[in-house]
Each structure stands twice: as C-alpha cells, then as structure tokens.
Amino acid sequence: MKKTILYFLFLSILASCKENAETPLRIQGETMGTYYKVTYFDQQNRDFKATFDKLLKEINAEVSTYEPASVISNFNKATATFKLTHVSGSKTKHNPHFFANYKASRNIFIQSKGFFDPTVMPLVNYWGFGYKEHRAVTRVDSLKVKSLQKNVGFQKIKEVSGDDGTFLHKPSPATELDFSAIAKGYAVDAIGQLLESHQVHNYLVDIGGELRARGKKPNGKWTVGINTPKADAAIMDFKAKVFLENIALATSGNYRNFHEVDGKKYSHTIHPKTGFPELNSLLSASVVAKDCATADGFATAFMVMGLDKAWEIAQKTPDVDAYFIYSDENGKMNVKFTSLFEELLAN
Numbered sequence: 001m002k003k004t005i006l007y008f009l010f011l012s013i014l015a016s017c018k019e020n021a022e023t024p025l026r027i028q029g030e031t032m033g034t035y036y037k038v039t040y041f042d043q044q045n046r047d048f049k050a051t052f053d054k055l056l057k058e059i060n061a062e063v064s065t066y067e068p069a070s071v072i073s074n075f076n077k078a079t080a081t082f083k084l085t086h087v088s089g090s091k092t093k094h095n096p097h098f099f100a101n102y103k104a105s106r107n108i109f110i111q112s113k114g115f116f117d118p119t120v121m122p123l124v125n126y127w128g129f130g131y132k133e134h135r136a137v138t139r140v141d142s143l144k145v146k147s148l149q150k151n152v153g154f155q156k157i158k159e160v161s162g163d164d165g166t167f168l169h170k171p172s173p174a175t176e177l178d179f180s181a182i183a184k185g186y187a188v189d190a191i192g193q194l195l196e197s198h199q200v201h202n203y204l205v206d207i208g209g210e211l212r213a214r215g216k217k218p219n220g221k222w223t224v225g226i227n228t229p230k231a232d233a234a235i236m237d238f239k240a241k242v243f244l245e246n247i248a249l250a251t252s253g254n255y256r257n258f259h260e261v262d263g264k265k266y267s268h269t270i271h272p273k274t275g276f277p278e279l280n281s282l283l284s285a286s287v288v289a290k291d292c293a294t295a296d297g298f299a300t301a302f303m304v305m306g307l308d309k310a311w312e313i314a315q316k317t318p319d320v321d322a323y324f325i326y327s328d329e330n331g332k333m334n335v336k337f338t339s340l341f342e343e344l345l346a347n
Helices: 002-022 049-063 071-077 096-111 118-126 142-149 183-197 292-305 307-316 339-344
Strands: 025-031 034-040 081-083 086-088 091-093 158-162 165-169 203-207 210-214 222-227 238-244 247-253 258-261 264-267 282-289 321-327 333-337
Touching: 025 049, 034 049, 034 183, 049 071, 049 096, 049 183, 071 096, 096 183, 096 292, 118 142, 183 203, 183 210, 183 247, 183 292, 203 222, 210 222, 210 292, 222 247, 222 282, 238 247, 238 282, 238 321, 238 333, 238 339, 247 292, 282 292, 282 307, 282 339, 292 307, 292 321, 307 321, 321 339
Parallel strands: none
Antiparallel strands: 025 034, 034 203, 081 165, 086 091, 158 165, 203 210, 210 247, 222 238, 247 282, 258 264, 282 321, 321 333
16 A cells, blocks of 8 residues: 555656646746746756846846946956956955956957957947947037047057056056946857856847757747847747757847937947947847857847958858848848758748
C-alpha cells in the first residue's frame, strides 16, 4: 500500500514539475526610460522580479547619464583622470557594469571602424538628444559642432593599470561617454545570465525591444517581430517575424526619435565622423548576435554607416548578421538581409 501511495505521489510531483515547466512565468517593470519584460519557464515556479529590479538598479547606477551620481556621470565630470577601480589592501572595488559596457564598446568601436563611438556624448547633448535639455536646434552652429567634435574619438581614452587601481585618462575635460546605444543590450544579457545562474535555460528577455532568447518554449521557438519603420506605425505592425533560439536581436531606427525644424528632420543618431545627425536611406537595422550588447551596438553603428557600408561590414563581421529596411530611389520601402538572418525569418 505504501509503495502504491509513494508511486502516485511521485507521479503527482512529476506532473506538477512538468506543468510548471510548460507554464510561462512573466515579469515586467520599468527601467532605463522604457519597459522590461521577461518570460521564462521554471520548474520551481520562482518569482525573480525583486532580483531583476535590484540588478537593473545597480546597472543604472553605473551607466545612466541621467543619474548625476552614476559612475559614467562621474567620468564625464572628471577633468583628466578617472579612477575606475580602487585597491585598498587586499580588496579591490570594481565598477563592473561600467567597465563591461566600456570594454564592449571598445570592441564594437574597433570592429565598426569607428562608426560606433560612445564619445559622441557632447554632440548628442548639442543636438538635444542627451541628458541635458531635450530641445531642437533651431540654428545650427557649424563652428560649435566642429569644436565639440575635437573631443570625439574613443581611441583617445587611455586605460592605465597601476598598484592602486585602474585609471582612464581623458584627452580633454570635455570628453564624455554615452552608453545609451549599448546599455539596454547589456542589461538584457545581464538578466539572461542571472536566470542561467539559477538554472533557468528557457527564456526571452526584452528591454525596450532589445531581445535575448535562450532555449525554446514547449511548443517551439521564440517568435518576435521587427517593427515597420514608420513614425505612425502601430506597435504590432511588423515588417517581418523572426525565430530566435540561443541568440540576441536588437533594432535601431530613426523613425521615432527625431526633432523637426522648418520641415527638416534631425535624427537622434549622431555621426561621430561628421558631428551631425545622420540621414541616409536606411530606415532601420536589426542585428542578431550571440549577445545583445553586441547586437545593440552594431545596430546603431549600421544606422550611422548607411546601407552600403553596413552591408559590407555585416558580411565581414563574424557572428553578426543583419536585416536592413531602407528606402529606395523611388521612396519605396525595401529590405536586404544576410544569409543567416534569412534562416531566422518566419514565413
């Protein structure tokens, strides 16, 4: 009799675990001026919202230019040298999120031939898209733009390590960093890695449209959409749908965040090599990569490059594939995508 009871108890527990594993847990909240949504499958049915919120708050405290006391804000206010790590006896105090964004940005800066450059912050502020007052530039001062551009160049920041810590040397007090084109992707990865540390391997993380998928749903792969790049397009108006499995996706576009002055649109994507908002035929760039920080950074870099250069770089860069939506010479919306991305497209 006991064996029978134990057998049925085992079946009951097994059925419960299976049911929990097939029932998605959904958590959402706000971060970085946008939303976050996490869908995952956990046999233990754990609620990680408090853990997510704590982690995202810690990331913001290091990389948000809208937080006056953040690590990046302190770097931007430094006159010449910024102390990145502090060594006291046998203990070293790190700023891990800032440094991870810094290192990832440097890699993408190199791979993108300088089209992705976080030191555009002074120019982003000038054009009214930064942490200072959001306002359109009604009268463009080319000399001012040229002056600000002298402080742009990620390669000018030097990293030096010594016995008492690691330092970043700025070429000018006016040199500032802006991780807004990579920070959401980094936060997506951080949430995913946190889930994996708790043995959760089937999930989809979404922060403001930047995505990281691992594993599968019980009924198949994760399916997400690429928005139609029109300012008046509905949030569920998709140009394409994509299957994601063990990959990340990020999209950048100029069709929603811009200023319009005298009928002319100024996009939030600032070209580091010209100092001006970039306007080209590329309407949006969606990038897949192993991690979301890389996808996020390259999506911005491709928007700066324009279609032809972006296509060339996408073809040459390992583990980076892209889906481009652009306007042709007749003003018609067209698409172009790399071979791997084609395999991800849902029919």
